[in-house]
Amino acid sequence: MPKTTVLISRAATADNEKRAFEDALARALSGAGLPVLLMPHVYHLAEHDAIWQELAGLPGNVACISWLYPRPTEWVLRRHAISTDLLAFDMAAYDSPEACCTAVVEKTAPADGSAGTVRELHAEVTERWHPVVDYSRCVNCAQCMQFCLFGVYELDDADKLIVRNPNNCKPGCPACSRICPSGAIIFPLCETDTAIAGAPGEFMTPDPSAKVMFYKRTRKPCPICGRAYTASAAAGNPPQDAPVCNECGLPLDNALSTDSYDSASADAGASDDLDALIDDLERLR
Ligand code: SF4
Numbered sequence: 666m667p668k669t670t671v672l673i674s675r676a677a678t679a680d681n682e683k684r685a686f687e688d689a690l691a692r693a694l695s696g697a698g699l700p701v702l703l704m705p706h707v708y709h710l711a712e713h714d715a716i717w718q719e720l721a722g723l724p725g726n727v728a729c730i731s732w733l734y735p736r737p738t739e740w741v742l743r744r745h746a747i748s749t750d751l752l753a754f755d756m757a758a759y760d761s762p763e764a765c766c767t768a769v770v771e772k773t774a775p776a777d778g779s780a781g782t783v784r785e786l787h788a789e790v791t792e793r794w795h796p797v798v799d800y801s802r803c804v805n806c807a808q809c810m811q812f813c814l815f816g817v818y819e820l821d822d823a824d825k826l827i828v829r830n831p832n833n834c835k836p837g838c839p840a841c842s843r844i845c846p847s848g849a850i851i852f853p854l855c856e857t858d859t860a861i862a863g864a865p866g867e868f869m870t871p872d873p874s875a876k877v878m879f880y881k882r883t884r885k886p887c888p889i890c891g892r893a894y895t896a897s898a899a900a901g902n903p904p905q906d907a908p909v910c911n912e913c914g915l916p917l918d919n920a921l922s923t924d925s926y927d928s929a930s931a932d933a934g935a936s937d938d939l940d941a942l943i944d945d946l947e948r949l950r
């Protein structure tokens with residue numbers, strides 16, 4: 666059986682301390698007999714860079730060590746067809762390169778006595794911001810696709826939700842992660858919420874207020890009750906104590922007509938309002 670290849674994802678920015686850690690870790694792992702590839706930052710590496718093809722063709726299993734939580738690292742690699750048995754490690758969780766090396770070696774196949782290697786893969790990278798979907802949680806409800814006004818998400822030929830246009834994502838915006846019912850959308854560089862950044866075992870709690878705001882602003886039909894806000898309904902609030910749809914917040918007593926719903930003009934207005942929506946969602950945290 667081929668040895669596990671260890672990928673070490675370089676830090677995003679020039680950082681001598683992190684670079685020294687990465688280099689010492691590479692030496693330690695190769696000293697333990699493992700093949701090591703130092704690569705550009707796994708999250709920032711461009712979508713169609715040739716490195717992805719090389720990684721997808723690696724024989725045997727892959728372990729990737731990055732400066733991110735393990736979940737986003739794993740799902741970025743899987744998005745690029747690296748679907749062997751994957752191990753992911755967060756370098757920041759270890760006090761020393763030696764401790765990190767020990768943790769990796771313990772989880773990989775026993776060394777066969779042959780020498781390890783170190784090779785560096787080079788590519789120009791610029792910092793990126795895009796969602797990473799954790800498919801172990803995603804239930805394919807497509808709400809993120811309905812929510813995003815920039816065409817980041819699409820359904821593929823098998824009707825599976827995918828991140829089709831990651832570079833369309835608005836930098837700094839983690840808004841769709843707040844409406845995902847499964848906590849499946851990760852923004853690994855989110856500094857304000859560890860659940861959104863993909864911390865192990867943490868779930869982003871969907872924000873009902875954020876959802877109501879979304880339906881009001883976009884006036885898209887609610888997938889649960891099938892109704893949509895009119896301009897007048899979006900401007901007001903339902904009477905207190907009125908039973909409302911748990912998804913969109915519209916009263917369930919048909920008191921609000923949807924006859925005047927105009928999806929084209931509503932969508933245009935929603936696009937104009939997106940910056941305000943994002944700001945409002947962030948204030949809701
Ligand atoms: S909203 Fe969440 S669960 Fe639904 S399709 Fe998107 S990522 Fe998957």
Ligand code: SF4
Pocket residue numbers: 796812813814815817818833834835838839840841842
């Ligand atoms: S964060 Fe905003 S722009 Fe990016 S995918 Fe989600 S909704 Fe779209």
